[in-house]
């Protein structure tokens with residue numbers, strides 16, 4: 476079941492996806508939320524520059540690997556506007572999100 480706070484994160488993902496589209500990119504956005512509900516990081520798709528790995532689901536993996544403990548990563552949640560691709564799903568598994 477999705478609660479109101481989760482809906483707010485999902486709406487932010489759609490806003491980020493819209494920003495990506497308006498910037499000439501593909502419409503995807505993601506929000507990384509800590510265990511206490513704090514938004515830790517967010518991003519939108521950035522593949523238009525030529526780097527096809529710049530998915531917004533991949534950035535939270537890099538961000539959290541550099542800044543969060545394994546326990547914090549395990550307790551965090553990635554909200555995203557679309558289902559993860561295999562690259563991003565693997566990245567989340569590798570960093571323990």
Ligand SMILES: [Zn+2]
Nearest residue numbers: 530532560563
């Ligand atoms: Zn991806």
